[in-house]
Amino acid sequence: MSQLSGQTHLQVATRITRAIAQRGRWLMVACLLMLMHGVAYAQLSERHSFNVRGDVEMVGNALLTCASCDQSNSGLNNGTAMTMRFVNVSASGLPSNVPQNSSVAALALPTGARVRSAGLYWGGRSGETNQARRSLQFRTPTGGYQAITASDFNTFTNQGDAGSRPYTAYRDVTALVAAAGSGTYAAGGLTSDVSGNNNGGGLGNYGGWALIVLYEHESKPYRRLMVFDGNAGYVNGANPQSVTVSNLLTPAAGEFTAYMGALVWEGDGGLTGDQFLLTGAGVRNPGALSDAQSPANNFWNSGISRLGQRFTAKNPDYVNQFAVDLKLVDISNVAANASRPRLNNGATGATLQFTSSQDAYFPHALV
Numbered sequence: 607m608s609q610l611s612g613q614t615h616l617q618v619a620t621r622i623t624r625a626i627a628q629r630g631r632w633l634m635v636a637c638l639l640m641l642m643h644g645v646a647y648a649q650l651s652e653r654h655s656f657n658v659r660g661d662v663e664m665v666g667n668a669l670l671t672c673a674s675c676d677q678s679n680s681g682l683n684n685g686t687a688m689t690m691r692f693v694n695v696s697a698s699g700l701p702s703n704v705p706q707n708s709s710v711a712a713l714a715l716p717t718g719a720r721v722r723s724a725g726l727y728w729g730g731r732s733g734e735t736n737q738a739r740r741s742l743q744f745r746t747p748t749g750g751y752q753a754i755t756a757s758d759f760n761t762f763t764n765q766g767d768a769g770s771r772p773y774t775a776y777r778d779v780t781a782l783v784a785a786a787g788s789g790t791y792a793a794g795g796l797t798s799d800v801s802g803n804n805n806g807g808g809l810g811n812y813g814g815w816a817l818i819v820l821y822e823h824e825s826k827p828y829r830r831l832m833v834f835d836g837n838a839g840y841v842n843g844a845n846p847q848s849v850t851v852s853n854l855l856t857p858a859a860g861e862f863t864a865y866m867g868a869l870v871w872e873g874d875g876g877l878t879g880d881q882f883l884l885t886g887a888g889v890r891n892p893g894a895l896s897d898a899q900s901p902a903n904n905f906w907n908s909g910i911s912r913l914g915q916r917f918t919a920k921n922p923d924y925v926n927q928f929a930v931d932l933k934l935v936d937i938s939n940v941a942a943n944a945s946r947p948r949l950n951n952g953a954t955g956a957t958l959q960f961t962s963s964q965d966a967y968f969p970h971a972l973v
Contacts, residue, residue, distance in 0.1 A: 653778075653833040654723040658822040660831055662973050664867055664934060666816030666910065667709035667920045668927045669693050669730070669796045677924035680907060683874040684810030684928045690800045695921050696792045699750045704743060708794030712919035713819065715788045720822040723833055724783035726754055727970060729774045729871045730798025730813030731806065734761050738797040739773050742815065746782050747789025754779065760837045762968070767803045770811075772871065774970050776835055783819060791817060809872065809966070812929030816869050818973055827863075833973065841880075842966035848959045856888070856939070856953045864949050865913070866895075866958075867934040867973035872966065873906025875926055879963030880906045884937060888953025895935050895947055906931045906967050934973070 673689040675682055684690060692707035694700075700708055715721070728742045740759055743751040756775035765772050798813035805811065820831045841847050856862060873880060882905045885892035896902035897914035909925070910917040910932045916925070917932070937948050949956065960969050 653725070653835050654820060655830070655832045656722050656820060656822070657828070657830050658722065659824055659826045659828050660722065660820060660822040661826050661829070662831060662865075662867065662934070663713060663715065663819045663821065664816060664869070664912070664932055664973060665711040665713050665791065665917065665920070666727075666814060666869075666930070666932045667693075667711045667793070667922070668812075668814040668924065668930045669707045669709055669794065670798060670800060670811060670813040671922070671924060671928055677922070677926050680875040680909065680926050682926055682928075683876040684812050685806060685808055685874070686804050686810075688810065689805055690811045690928070692800055693922055694794070696745070696794065699745070700743060700794050701751065704741075704795030705797055707796050707813070708743070708792055709815075710790050710792040710921045711817070712790045713783070713788055713817065714919070715819070715821055716823045716825055718823065719787070721780060721784035721787075722820045722822055722831070724778070724780045724817060724819045725833065725835065726777050726779045726793070726815065726817055727775065727869060728793065728796060728813075728815040729772065729968070729970065730796055731766055731770050731772050731809075731811055732797050732799055733769050734763055734771045736797060740775060741795070741797070742775070742793055743795035744779065744782070745792040746786035747791065748786045751792070751794070753795075758835065762840060765840055766809050767807055770799050770803050770806070772809070772968060774871070774968065779817075783817070810929060812872060814927065814930035816932050816971070818867075818869070818971065835971065840966065840968055841960045841962055843963050846959060846961040847969065848957060856949050856951060858952050860951070861938070861940045863938040863940065865934050866937055867971070868931065868969065869971035870906045870931040871968040871970055872929045873908055873931045874929065874965050875904070875907040875909070877965040878904040880904060880965040880967060881961045882906070882935075883959040883961065884947040884956060885959065886956040888950050888956045889947055890939070890950045891945060891947050893947050895937070897935055900933055900935065906965065909933065
């Protein structure tokens with residue numbers, strides 16, 4: 607839903623979805639993949655943009671978890687005190703020469719849906735010169751594992767420890783997902799540290815994957831669906847990141863729906879103070895976003911959810927994803943959101959902000 611201006615390292619100028627009248631009811635969806643400028647200062651660019659009847663789906667899972675703990679405890683953190691291990695629930699067919707980890711998640715699309723774009727994202731920690739980080743094993747519902755090589759790759763050389771740096775990766779897999787459609791997808795063979803460096807130190811060891819799909823279907827409202835991607839920065843108490851949304855056009859009157867989704871690495875359930883704020887002249891009740899799964903003062907809490915409901919169509923189905931957040935949150939201008947931050951009628955701009963007073967994390971995507 608937005609577009610990068612690309613000229614500063616604390617601000618991204620974006621463009622949101624135009625609202626569309628559909629049988630007397632205004633409907634708007636915000637689909638934005640946004641990575642903010644950090645030390646690498648890599649530019650974000652528009653990957654896809656579609657004006658169609660359609661929607662967005664985001665699925666994924668962790669590939670690391672705690673070695674001995676209760677994964678239903680959302681208050682646990684990865685880090686110095688938490689020994690981690692690989693998840694490996696779908697090992698059949700996984701090549702023996704890759705790290706033995708795997709997890710699955712189910713993608714549900716309407717019958718007859720046309721996949722317009724599908725992006726595979728992964729992240730973890732490893733040596734900054736380790737070329738194996740660029741490859742992930744990916745399996746569709748109709749095939750076996752195949753190696754996917756990143757087309758976009760970023761290493762955060764000022765975070766983590768020497769020899770164990772956080773990284774993010776992306777590859778377009780539209781053709782694969784369009785051919786396979788709905789069903790259970792698997793990813794594995796992730797190169798990521800599970801031990802050493804004092805269990806990853808304060809940052810902790812982590813790893814996972816996400817699949818973000820934009821699709822077209824006649825049953826859906828007419829919407830503008832957009833995806834942006836590139837490099838991401840690092841948010842902590844001394845380094846908030848702001849995103850300015852411009853050229854926004856929402857209906858002058860009446861209700862409309864709008865959603866924002868996010869993929870974030872290294873958010874901890876047990877560390878509060880991290881917020882995702884929606885503010886500006888085009889926003890009603892400006893402040894911290896939240897829903898039933900994402901508290902206002904601990905939004906990035908190692909969870910996977912959609913519009914306040916925990917995503918459970920995955921294996922393993924851990925509540926605590928240990929530093930993997932994949933979420934879609936409601937910012938609709940509807941009566942049910944009367945007390946929440948939401949886009950206003952006639953809005954022409956808004957500001958999004960990632961902040962933290964304790965936790966530190968990597969925003970990798972907004973949809």
